[in-house]
Amino acid sequence: MAEAKTYLNNRLKGEHADAYAAGGFHPVYLGDVLGGRYQVFRKLGKGSQCTVWLARDKKVPTRRYQALKVYSARSSEDMQKVVNSLERRSSHPGEGHVELPFDSFTIQGPRGNHLCAVVEPLGCPIVQLEEAAYEKRVENGGGQGAVPGDPWSVVFAKRACRQALVALDYLHQRCIAHRDIAGRNICFALQYDLSASDENEIMTSVWPEEKRPEEEARSDQVGLSATTEAKSEQLSDLDSESESSSESDDDEPPPQWRLDLDECEKRIAEQWAAYEPGDAAAKPLSDAWNKANFWNSREDIELLQRKDGNPLGPDEIRYTVAPAGLSTGFNLGTVADPERAENFRLVMTDLGFSCPFEECGKRPIPTVVDYMAPESLLGLPDVPAKSDIFSLGLWFWEVVMLRGLVVDAGFQQPRGRVLQYLARRLGPVPASLRAHWGPDADQFVDAGSGRPLDTPDEDEEEYGDDDFPRGDIWFHARKRRPLDMSDEDMGAFVHLIQRMLQWEPERRPPTEELLQDEWFRRMSGLT
Template sequence: MSSSQWTSVPRNFPSSGFKLLDSSLHIEEETLPTYEAQKYYPIQQGEVLNNRYQVLAKLGYGVTSTVWFGRDLVNSSYVALKIYVTGEKRDDELNIYRHLNSVEVEHPGKRFIRKLFDHFIITGPHGQHICLVHEPLGISASELLEWIPGKAVTLEDMKVCIRQLLVVLDFLHSVAGVIHTDLQLKNLLLPTPKPEALSNFEEEEIRIPSARKVLQDRTIYMSSRFPPGDGLPLLSDFGEARFSNEKHNEDIMPNPYRAPEVILRASWDYKVDIWNVAMVAWDIVSSSTLIKGRNPDGIFDDRVHLAELVALLGCPPPSFCERSHLSSVFWDDSGTWKGLAPIPDITFESLAANIRGEDKDGFLRWIRRALQWNPSDRPTALELLYDEWLMQGLEQGKREGTSKP
């Protein structure tokens, strides 16, 4: 595509005026324990990818990708560009999105999943990189909570977000046959900021470009603070998602959020998302995760994790222990904890002491309903959504909404 076909002309970025960081310091993706420089595409600010998308600013990074704010020069619109590292099986997320886009059943949950606009492959010095083009959503729920006093909201405010997330999970589980496996606050993104906020963000990046460190073969940019957006968060990042019609026993989920069947390397299904959504709900109303899981040396330890679960849930039923041969490592034949780590003196009630809002007892009952040892004992997304506690306040909110001018 020639530049004459562009409906939007690429911007020129200044070659000076930015903060140059010490090249000996590790920043951003370099701080990840698995970082290998050659796996990441050495992007340059202002670069035009696929003859269409100009890279404007860095939004974030991870083990499998970096994410950038960009402009679609054909449509004169803003996008988010997720550039994967090199390596095998990096098309998993793309395949999930293709499947989700092919589902034609009308379901409200589909509207609250981040949209994929386009995808393409770029070739770097060390191989090919898949690039996904998404709608440019706002900051994550985890970033938003950092701005809130106490880094937590009330139970009433949490309910609205969790209801929407459960609607999404009902779509994924009952219609699309997809398990997300990675529900956490950083993967819940606020809606797209207003056009003027995005435009101002672009202009500010040109006026004061991001700090960076310049190396011989690449430049590492600092991520920019993106505008927040307004409304309930959408579900993003399907990089670890799985199809539910396949058998699974792989290690998934962030450490503190792992369902017990995942810890014990047993087979798992879509009910891991139900366990996960309870953990996310807890994170929204509490400044600390429900599970700590670290031993005295500060290392995450399955023995400590399971001891905490025993303290909160009691010992698992025999039917759960039969799911994995590893159960015998932690419990004896009668289901008694072997004491590989001390059972802490904690309860849901003690951990919830600082949670704000009405009917805390109802919330803890709802949490217990989702956090069951046996996956089959956990409710479906729809059953959890229609729980009496979670529905409280919904009708009142509707009445208040209709009474406003």
């Protein structure tokens, strides 16, 4: 609740934009031309390291769109080293599965220089398809595993795993560690030619529903306005508290956050009333066209106020744009069809935490525990290449079984609990690692053997003794495998995962050896 109130107050005072700039991000607005040639007209995404924009290349005679990753001033110097190591100059098959820059340049911002990498526009991350497939599985009554009619196929999953491994091999061959491997950072290449659509057609999908032609309001759109959803949740929480308060004391004056909210919404309504929409039929990327799309996308735009309280004029409006990703053109119906499931390409993205092997001990790692290797969970420096192998193994399991081996993606657990779950799946924690575990280790594993303690976890009553928290890797493999996965194929897969998820980093095979694993040799057509 405190966070929601702070968010609203900062939005009212204009501190949201100041905080964004203080974090080292370059302010980018619709219609900006970056690098003297790339005109921005849509925001595709944002993260802790960069913002991603869709732009038209104005220096080519034919229509061509590129994605621009504008890195924060804090991360630009480190990211430049990675970009310099990943120029498109090899025949390695992984080159088509890593987000490589076509071009890069530096732009000057209020907080320093910002690297801008020009990359391929991509579709949704594979985790979105995983989540949709799992929800479909639950709807069909298969929450614990696949059932007849399940949309997930091992043909698709195996090809997805191999493409990601080929991508990682490309990085490791260049002595670059990814360090943030996760389903959210592995995206689909577009299944259609984006250049066949003009900017109006591309932008129509992010206009408010009531402004869009009915035939364009497609239900398969992905990546819509995470910011808007978050704001809606915050306001919902605030409304709930307001209703509760009003029931307890009808005479109590409105709380300050409610007054702030009302004032904020009033000012924003006044700004929109003073901001005339442009001509949506105008020449794409003209001033009138940019203004029209700004207006028609207003539900996904947050206007920022001046600190002195005066309204901003049309020429000085400051705003942030909610990200709206591109539709991939690849759906669950395609995945479920073994013949069609072969026709896709995945790209490993988000290299913001990547670094040369020799610098891995100096750079921070992501704080999300979902795919962390044991050495990272224990606060030890990640081991170049080997920590990536462990993270990729956890993702392999997730993309095949549609559920995490240790914790579900996005479901945060204490690091000690994650290590305990790993011990249940993989075997006892070795003494070499146990020595680096703090005093809380005795809550999770036996001090002598490193085996997980059998004391009931607070969440195991909900799951049941034979469900998610308990059971070794074979138990979970039998319970969750796809319908079209044979016993022999399952055995080969589990063996592969056990090789990748070794406790000691030095025992994990390198990428080139994993590419020759039996599980991958059992498929026709390797890419």
